[in-house]
Amino acid sequence: MKTKSRRMQENLKKITDELYSPVEAIKLLKNTANAKFVETAEAHIVLGLNPKYADQQLRATVILPHGTGKTVRVAVITKGSKIEEAQQANADIVGSEDLIQDIANGKLDFDKLIATPDVMPLIAKLGRVLGPRGLMPSPKAGTVTTNLAQSISEFKKGKLEYRVDKTGIVHLGFGKVNFNSEDLLQNFESIQESINKNRPPGSKGKYWKSVYLSSTMGPSINIDLSTLKS
Template identity: 50%
Template structure:
């Protein structure tokens, strides 16, 4: 039997028997149980009624969280000439073309978000096996393949979160830090859930949003009532 530390045992006891909470109740519980020496990320996991192996059931998108993520995001941009200059001026951490491709191919990936101008995609396409598994591949559907690199860089730095359904139909993301005000965390969570609802694919059958869970980086998870997570009855209907 696994042995847990005092803090972990206390957190598990606090969470015992609790499920289908409102967003506010879940946030309060998680914040109260966070006792690490670092500022934990609050993570959300959505179990969706989709099979991403089918193109018409893929869920993908992005959302600008109203209160940011609390995380410092390093951004790489594939661009040349004036667009490269725009990306640098906007605050991109790494900017390049063939040289950046070679760096990534060499296994050096020092960024959290990757943006590219459309003309760079033949180069970036060679990195699919490296960037794809890390969910870093630029995609026009989430605004990371664009001529407006300056705006894309600012969005990434300002709290934009991209999401994509994994094989089991699960979408997860960080939606803030444990140090955030509870109301701001709740606002971020509802914004993220709403974005996933709006990204419901045409091929989705039956119940779309099956389960919503919240946790901190080192803490146990708790399920959230789907209606509470959606925030209003109009968008909630999309979960069905």
């Protein structure tokens, strides 16, 4: 039987069985984030969805007002005059057929891949490479667009794509634990508002079932759903 580390045992003593408000949970999350690196603040949200049904699938994006705390490398596949537009918008990697070939060869040194609609037929063959990594461009994710400058800027500032997994849970990082509490709270509230706004048409009954916050290496903190911002 695997035993808990001394650090985790000490952290668990700080958490009771009670339900916490987001404000209380974020303070506790910061207090229990004592690993040897700057941990990510995470939200794990159980929704009343069964994604095996098409009308209960949730996939959307949210812009975190205070960013993610991570440096996002953006690659763009396009052609013609759009190549210069992407370069001027500070994309980290820009290309056309050459970049497609690099990706096919396993070169994936980027965090987000954006494409213009005219090159999507060329990118289709990369599905096996990009799909499992969640990097395949998609209109729903805002990564297939003609407005490259806006899309590049948003992802670099903290735009996140999220989706419900096969068990009906959304997992999201919403900042770093060295953010101040108010910034983390505003980021979390933005996620909540986005999930509510994008509620699938097939969702019936109770939509939010449970929410837990944690740091990367910290214990889960159960949120009182009645305290969520309406």
